[in-house]
Amino acid sequence: MHLFLLLILHLPAAIAQIGPEQCRYALGMEDGRIKDQDLSASSQWYDxxxxxxxxxxxxxxxxxxxxKGQLEPSDSQYLQIDLRRLTFLTLMGTQGRYALGLGxxxxxxxxxxYSRDGLLWRSWKNRQGKEVLDGNKNTYAVFSNDLKPPVIARYVRVIPVSKLSTTVCMRLELYGCPWDDGLMSYSAPVPSLNDSTYDGVQDKKKLTGGLGQLTDGLTGLDDYRLSHQVQRPGYDYVGWxxxxxxxxxxxxxxxxxDRPRNFTSMKVHSNNMFSRGVKIFSSVSCSFKLHPKAAWEAEPVVFNTVLDDKNPSARYVTVPLNRRAARLLRCRFHFADVWMMFSEVSFQSEDTVLSTLPTQMPMMGSSATSDDVIMKTTPTTATPSSTASSEDGNTPVLIGCLVTIILLLVIIIVLILWCQCVCKVLEKAPRRILDEDVTVRLSSCSDTIVLQTPPVPPRSRHPPADPHYERVFLLDPQYQNPAMLRNKLPELSQSAEASALLLGNPLYDLLLLTSCHMASGWFGAFGGGYAEPDVTQCTPHQCFNSSAPHYAETDIVRLQGVTGSNMYAVPALTVDSLTRKDISAAEFPRQQLIFREKLGEGQFGEVHLCEAEGLPEFLGEGSPLPDRDGRSVLVAVKQLRADATSQARNDFLKEIKIMSRLDNANIIRLLCVCVSSDPLCMVTxxxxxxxxxMFLSQREMESTLTHANNIPSVSLSxxxxxAVQISSGMKYLxxxxxxxxxxxxxxCLLDRRLTIKIADFGMSRNLYSSDYYRIQGRAVLPIRWMAWESILLGKFTTASDVWAFGVTLWEIFTLCKEQPYSLLSDEQVIENSGEFFRNQGRQIFLYGPPLCPPSLFELMMRCWSRNIPDRPTFEGLYQALRPHVTQ
Structure with missing residues (x-):
């Protein structure tokens, strides 16, 4: 049992408790969850x-x-939002006053x-010290600003700024998630590595009353000299x-x-680059008190860490706090070397406040406050200090026993793996999905395991239903840090025993396949498009022993859209070398494209939302554009940057030729191009x-309640x-x-008549960055939508598209309120693909959405068949779905 706890507390962690990339839910301005009474302003023209x-x-x-009135450069007019609780804010979206074209x-x-208590207000500024955020360029387009660093606050004031005397109007949405830690501020000695985003008071000796880099959701790298966002040595860490x-x-x-809590644990992300004199803390002692005027409790919690001089990885160290009740904590972290560096500190607690110390007589003259409303209970366990002396004497013996046990386990594991190698069953690697009592709750259904997910998951636009839910990942350091694994590939390729150790790891297989083909230019010019080995038969063993991949179909070309879009895999005949003269699409006057919003960008290109003036007349009769009733036409414009490489330019022209072939009511069409001069553009x-x-996540199922309250809704029909339209478009492809x-x-894009057209913009949009899993900072893959053979073998076919169609159906019938496999981490999703490969009945399936008819869920399950021939075709899916639609 001690060994089990030791492993949990000291494994390097790859995932922060809260992260700005995942914490991006709309907080309720648009959908009304933020009530009118929570909005106020310094002034207004009219009601x-x-x-x-x-x-x-x-x-x-x-x-x-x-x-009210003209906004002057010196004015500080503001709109104030009360979020009713501490919130982690990561993103702002703003609009002007459109007023149906009159604004x-x-x-x-x-x-x-912003303010956490409504009394002390702070001004937000970015990591470079800039306080002013860019706003809108017109009255209708939404402009989004990532808040770097994020803001932890309950009250927010938005203050428009103008360099000239002018009238301004604003609409906005805030994005983030609840700050369940409840931490209002931390104080510390002034660090040698500055806490540069600290928003409290800093004098010569101490930081007081604020929050900063220890709560910004960004964990530091193994090498503290490197940084995620600011190229300055040590920036991500606060160090002494x-x-x-x-x-x-x-x-x-x-x-x-913010209030008294029962604290279960504290997690501190520490650097351990011992070669440069940096180590995790040797021990920590935490004292508690229930309110600011009370005295510190006499008995602290003391925790001794096990120092690690072999693994330089940064890690979370979990300190158990024994459910002690407090509103204030004072922790003393003791040095183990010259430096001690933290990048994140988070707390886990319970709302019910129960005293965990023996009942004591109140101090003379003390008075109870509202923070002292607790129930006194007799402790059932001894406090840490009561057993400290006895444990100190047994520590060397305990450590020796643990080391012996670990060595025995390592020997046993090596022997087992060697036997597997001899028996030629390397592919049947030990199962890595975690036991039910350690990770997510699983319920058995015949021979399969069905994931039971809560109604509101991590990627929902609404906050998660269970704010105290916490996942524990018992993954080995190499699995959690792919960079370590990749760095070892050359030496591992020389060792059959090492191969046997790693080939059972699905993530390793994926990284290995990536390594095999990286030199062949798998990665798109966007710099974020995922690799597309659509027909490779290269197994992990072949990658080790072969210098080139083996392809079963040589007439397929992998083409990545240069602007970050996910270009289709197509027959080679369609993408022969070509020039501008080979393009059949009409040349559109680029001056008639009016920029509205940047949808996404990549290394060599960008995707813009534009208005196209006079486009219906330009296209003439037979135009695919719907009737606009005199309104302007919105188009997506993919634009190649002027500094693009010659290869990127050639790929861009190929993409145009491919897009010009597509002619289906449910596929986005190429309308025209601008290629007579740079920059090259295609208009879709x-x-x-x-x-x-986005459309479905903002709606509820149609009911009497939604009609009565005018809530946006959709029907089962x-x-x-x-679903039928998507199957029709995919049948065409x-x-x-x-x-x-x-x-x-x-x-999938929708017009006002709910006509769907399949597109490929998703990868280029920051809004959906959490839907893609990044490998080594280069390739990104939508693993939650990918078939097992696509993840493990890099094989993309129409059958793998059928798998993704099943996941898309699941999204539709959950109204996109959660991300697929929402309770699994990305690494666990990859592990689950290994269970499909091994086919031992342990694979996890998505649950049946409550809105979904049973027959339709059976169709989804067929899409997720382990055996590729057992999956339906898109023709079959279309024929199965079409009769259910009311004509």
Whole structure:
């Protein structure tokens, strides 16, 4: 049991407790979860331009919040939002006043002030010290700003900024998630490596009253000299030197919370680059008190770490806090070397506050406060200090026993793996999906395991239902840090025993396949497009022993869209070398394209949302554009950058030729091009209702309640109609032997008549970055939508598109309220693909959505058949779905 706990506490962790890349849920301005009474403003023109109208994409009243009078450069007019709880804010989206085409007002810039208690206000500034954020360029387009660093606050004030006297109006949405730690501030000695985003008070000796880099959700790298976002040595860490004057062998930090809690543990992400004098802390002692005026409790919690001089990886160290009740914590972290560096500190606690110390007589003259409302209980376990002396004497013996046990386990594992190698069953690697009591709750259903997910998951636009849910990953350091594995590939390739150790690891197989083909230019010019080995038969063993991959179909070409889109895999005949003269699409005057919004960007290109003036007349009769009733036409414009390589330019022209072949009512069409001069552009359709994921996530199922409250809704018939359209579009692609490779609701666009057109913009949009798994900072893969053979063998075919179609159906019938396999980490999703490969009945399937008819869920399960021939064709899917749609 001690060995089990030791492994949990000291494994390097790859995932922070909360992260700005995943914490991006809309907080409720647009959908009304933030109530009108929680919105206020310094002024307003009229009631119809009051703060209650400052909701993104809404046209209430006169269309926005507008402060009264002309905004002067010296003004500080503000819109204030009360979020009702501490919140981790990562993103801001703003609009001007559109008012159905009558509005002319928007804010070109703005500032943010925020407060955690409503009394002390702070000004947000980025990591370079800039306080002003860029705003809008017109009255209708949404402009998004990533908050780097993120903000932890309950109250937010948005302050429009103008360099000239002008009228401004604003609509907005805030994105983030609940700050369940409840941490209001931490205090510490002034670090030698500065806490550069700290928002409290800093004097010569101490930081007080604020939060900073220890709560920004970004964990530091193994090498503290490297940084995620700012190229400055040591930036991601807050560090102290043991020989700094005033530091007596330890660093004392004080943590203040919003209310009393029972603390179960503290997690500290520490650097351990011991070769440069940096180690995790040797021990920590934490004291507690229930309210600021109380005395510190006499008995602290003491925790001794096991120092590691072999593995330099940064790691989370979990400190058990024994459910001690407090609102304030004071922890002393003791040095183990010259330096001690932290990048994140987080706390796990329970809301019910129960005293965990023996009942004590109150101090003379003390008085109870509202924070002292607790129930006194007799402790059932001894406090740490009561057994400290006895444990100290047994520590060397315990460590010796643990080392012996670990060595025996290692020998046994090596023998088992050697036997597997001799028996030629290397592919049947030990099962890596974690036991039920360690990770997610699983329920058995015949021979398979069905994942039981809560109603509101991590990628929902709404906050997770269980704020205290925590996953524990018992993955080995190499598995959690692919970089370590990749660095060992050359030496491992020389060892059959090493091969046997690693070939059972699905993530290793994936990295190995990537390594085999990286030199062949698998990665797109976008720098984020995933590799597309659509027909490779290269197994992990062949990758070790062969210098070139083996392809079963040589007439297939892998082509990556240069602007970050996921270009289809197509027959080689369609992408022969060509020039501008070979392009059949009409040349459109580029001056008639009016920029509205950047949808995404890549290394060599960008995707813009534009208005195309006079496009229907330009295309003439037979135009694929729908009737716009005199309104402007929205189009997506893929633009190649001027500094693109010659290979990127050639691929761009190939992409145009491929797109010009597509002619189907449910596939996005190429409308025209601008290639007579640089920059090269292609113009495609864009639907006014945006993508299907966003559309469905903002709606509920049609019911009497939704009609009575005017809540946006969809019917079961609508969902079935969407499914039929997607199957129709994919049936068309399959008839051309095109493989999409990234079918998902984010890549399905809708017009106002709910007509769906399949596109490929999803990968280029920051909004969906969490849907893609990044390998070594270069390739990204939508692993939650990928078939097992695509993940493990790099094989993409129409059958793998059918698998993705099943996941897309699942998204539709959950109204896109959660991400597929929401309770599994990316690494566990990859592990699950290994269970499909081994086919021992242990693979995890997505659960049946409550809205989904049983017959339709059976169709989804057929799409996820382990055996490729058992999956239906798109023709069969279309024929099965079409009868369910009301004509």
């Amino acid at each position: 119809t331009t009051g703060p209650q109208n400052a909701r993104l994409n809404c046209e209430r009243g006169d269309g926005a919040w507008c402060p 002319k007002e928007f804010a070109q810039q703005y500032r943010l002030n 030197r043991n020989d700094t004057p005033g530091i007596l062998g330890y660093v004392e930090m004080e943590f203040v919370f 359709e864009y639907m006014e209702n945006g993508d299907l994921n 609508d969902l079935l109609h969407m 399959a008839s051309l032997n095109f493989v999409h490779r990234d079918l998902a609701t984010r890549n």
